Amino acid sequence: MTASTTITLHYLGPEGTFTHQAAITAAQTLRPLAPEGAEFTLAPEPDVPAIMVATRDGDGWGVIAWENNVEGYVVPNLDALIDAEDVAGFVRVGVDVAFDAFVRPGTDMSRVRTVSAHPHGLAQCKRFIAEHNLTPVPASSNAAACRDLKPGEMAFGPAICGKLYWLDTVAGGVQDYQGARTEFLVIAPRREVPDLLARARGNGVAEFESIVTFIPLNTGPGVLADLLDVLRDAGLNMTSFISRPIKGHDGTYSFIATLDAAPWEDRFRAVLGEVAEHGDWVKTLAVYPRRERPNPPVDAWMLPQGGVHLDASALPDGWNDDETVGRELLW
Amino acid sequence: MTASTTITLHYLGPEGTFTHQAAITAAQTLRPLAPEGAEFTLAPEPDVPAIMVATRDGDGWGVIAWENNVEGYVVPNLDALIDAEDVAGFVRVGVDVAFDAFVRPGTDMSRVRTVSAHPHGLAQCKRFIAEHNLTPVPASSNAAACRDLKPGEMAFGPAICGKLYWLDTVAGGVQDYQGARTEFLVIAPRREVPDLLARARGNGVAEFESIVTFIPLNTGPGVLADLLDVLRDAGLNMTSFISRPIKGHDGTYSFIATLDAAPWEDRFRAVLGEVAEHGDWVKTLAVYPRRERPNPPVDAWMLPQGGVHLDASALPDGWNDDETVGRELLW
Numbered sequence: 001m002t003a004s005t006t007i008t009l010h011y012l013g014p015e016g017t018f019t020h021q022a023a024i025t026a027a028q029t030l031r032p033l034a035p036e037g038a039e040f041t042l043a044p045e046p047d048v049p050a051i052m053v054a055t056r057d058g059d060g061w062g063v064i065a066w067e068n069n070v071e072g073y074v075v076p077n078l079d080a081l082i083d084a085e086d087v088a089g090f091v092r093v094g095v096d097v098a099f100d101a102f103v104r105p106g107t108d109m110s111r112v113r114t115v116s117a118h119p120h121g122l123a124q125c126k127r128f129i130a131e132h133n134l135t136p137v138p139a140s141s142n143a144a145a146c147r148d149l150k151p152g153e154m155a156f157g158p159a160i161c162g163k164l165y166w167l168d169t170v171a172g173g174v175q176d177y178q179g180a181r182t183e184f185l186v187i188a189p190r191r192e193v194p195d196l197l198a199r200a201r202g203n204g205v206a207e208f209e210s211i212v213t214f215i216p217l218n219t220g221p222g223v224l225a226d227l228l229d230v231l232r233d234a235g236l237n238m239t240s241f242i243s244r245p246i247k248g249h250d251g252t253y254s255f256i257a258t259l260d261a262a263p264w265e266d267r268f269r270a271v272l273g274e275v276a277e278h279g280d281w282v283k284t285l286a287v288y289p290r291r292e293r294p295n296p297p298v299d300a301w302m303l304p305q306g307g308v309h310l311d312a313s314a315l316p317d318g319w320n321d322d323e324t325v326g327r328e329l330l331w
Numbered sequence: 332m333t334a335s336t337t338i339t340l341h342y343l344g345p346e347g348t349f350t351h352q353a354a355i356t357a358a359q360t361l362r363p364l365a366p367e368g369a370e371f372t373l374a375p376e377p378d379v380p381a382i383m384v385a386t387r388d389g390d391g392w393g394v395i396a397w398e399n400n401v402e403g404y405v406v407p408n409l410d411a412l413i414d415a416e417d418v419a420g421f422v423r424v425g426v427d428v429a430f431d432a433f434v435r436p437g438t439d440m441s442r443v444r445t446v447s448a449h450p451h452g453l454a455q456c457k458r459f460i461a462e463h464n465l466t467p468v469p470a471s472s473n474a475a476a477c478r479d480l481k482p483g484e485m486a487f488g489p490a491i492c493g494k495l496y497w498l499d500t501v502a503g504g505v506q507d508y509q510g511a512r513t514e515f516l517v518i519a520p521r522r523e524v525p526d527l528l529a530r531a532r533g534n535g536v537a538e539f540e541s542i543v544t545f546i547p548l549n550t551g552p553g554v555l556a557d558l559l560d561v562l563r564d565a566g567l568n569m570t571s572f573i574s575r576p577i578k579g580h581d582g583t584y585s586f587i588a589t590l591d592a593a594p595w596e597d598r599f600r601a602v603l604g605e606v607a608e609h610g611d612w613v614k615t616l617a618v619y620p621r622r623e624r625p626n627p628p629v630d631a632w633m634l635p636q637g638g639v640h641l642d643a644s645a646l647p648d649g650w651n652d653d654e655t656v657g658r659e660l661l662w
Contacts, residue, residue: 075401084637242573
């Protein structure tokens with residue numbers, strides 16, 4: 001007889017959501033971190049607070065949406081993780097936001113007139129809807145649209161909905177915009193995270209990223225600059241930075257930074273220590289293996305339209321009286 | 332005969348959206364900035380790009396959602412304004428996210444079984460739905476749910492939907508969370524904005540806020556800290572700050588700052604000049620009269636759960652070997 005371990009991965013249901021797809025991807029990524037022979041069970045939850053509670057209580061790990069390259073941060077989840085007791089992220093996984101078009105088996109395609117999905121899903125597949133002369137019918141979620149699909153109708157959803165709900169895939173990747181991607185964090189009880197990260201290092205992962213929240217207790221001009229000076233002087237590279245009001249308290253601010261370093265590295269540890277000794281509030285939200293990331297230079301051709309961009313080595317006289325400069329800066 | 336001016340305010344339709352409500356509020360706020368006797372016409376548009384184009388082409392002004400205190404920035408609109416040619420914001424208006432419950436006149440309330448709204452609207456009124464044993468029915472928008480409301484059914488929407496669609500208001504403010512608020516920017520062609528702001532100053536507005544986007548052309552550790560040092564050294568107070576990938580170019584960054592100052596004030600003008608002379612890309616997205624804002628101190632009782640918060644004046648020996656500190660910082 002072999003002792004076997006089952007780890008539950010909690011995700012935002014119903015079955016067939018993008019978070020479900022992320023949980024399936026995460027189960028592969030997580031295999032080297034789990035005890036040998038461990039099995040993963042996936043459990044749909046009604047909302048993110050339920051995922052946080054199940055994880056905090058030691059009933060497995062959770063998968064939460066974190067950031068989308070079009071919509072930005074999933075701010076309610078960011079606020080929830082900042083305020084969460086005893087959970088932290090240790091793996092980050094990405095899922096392409098791609099929709100397939102499904103029908104029930106045996107459907108006569110020439111008679112399909114309607115397509116169902118969440119309004120966001122319908123908005124992301126406008127071209128396909130127009131080309132096929134379909135009438136959009138909103139649903140509470142893409143997964144629910146696929147689950148509840150009636151014979152003779154069509155639904156849009158993540159690829160996994162086909163297998164899950166025994167549907168025929170009529171067309172793949174029907175979304176208008178091909179580059180959308182959502183990133184998810186896998187979260188665990190805080191007491192487990194150091195061991196999980198130690199295992200990743202043991203498996204040869206050398207580079208990590210960290211997400212840290214800072215709340216300066218004294219506010220006013222320069223608070224943020226002073227904080228960032230500490231990070232710069234330590235040579236730490238930041239890949240994302242935002243300010244957020246403290247949940248429920250407009251006018252108070254926390255700062256969330258994503259850094260190319262792990263808190264146990266000397267220079268990062270020294271920074272965290274310096275900020276904490278200064279009396280500011282600090283919390284590490286997640287530490288995970290560094291993602292593959294593009295690192296392109298900023299070329300002039302990719303700058304937004306308008307704005308001011310001068311050649312610093314050859315400033316024309318009186319550039320600051322220029323009419324175009326004035327219009328773009330509104331000074 | 333009197334010459335009369337009509338200014339069109341373009342908003343995200345259909346009629347009865349929160350943006351429509353914001354446009355109605357904006358029309359009041361804008362009256363002192365418009366030519367005397369000017370009338371406002373409100374025009375629903377299919378999407379935000381259509382609003383940007385109508386505004387750029389001089390066919391009136393536009394109203395776009397900018398930030399919500401629960402969901403954060405409306406990132407697609409932020410990206411659109413960064414990349415917009417020749418439009419800028421000059422007024423900011425806030426709208427409470429509040430839902431009323433509507434029925435068609437003459438409805439027998441005891442027989443109402445379903446309620447229709449956008450899935451987000453349904454998710455924000457869960458308590459009311461449960462208390463009244465209603466079955467939620469998703470719609471493409473709250474405004475559309477009200478417009479298309481059938482006798483014997485209920486819909487949730489902004490208060491203005493009652494008058495717009497000749498509906499009876501069954502209950503007001505049925506949302507679960509009472510503090511949600513969305514802020515909108517009113518945008519105009521860039522060439523008009525300096526005159527509009529001059530008129531606001533002429534009307535006695537003394538304090539302004541500005542939203543500015545910076546793109547450092549050289550990347551690497553310290554770029555952001557260097558930029559913020561310039562703002563701090565000028566004594567400029569920042570109320571919001573985020574980084575965003577340049578649209579369509581993951582791994583490249585722009586920084587969006589909201590500051591308590593106007594670009595024509597000496598110290599701010601000097602900062603913009605210094606950054607531009609350094610060769611970085613700069614664009615002022617909006618300048619508008621300063622909002623009433625709470626400015627509370629950060630008290631320990633409003634800090635998030637967990638995290639590290641030390642008393643800087645009495646650091647205990649060996650605090651950095653403390654187990655709780657280690658768990659919260661993951662170092």
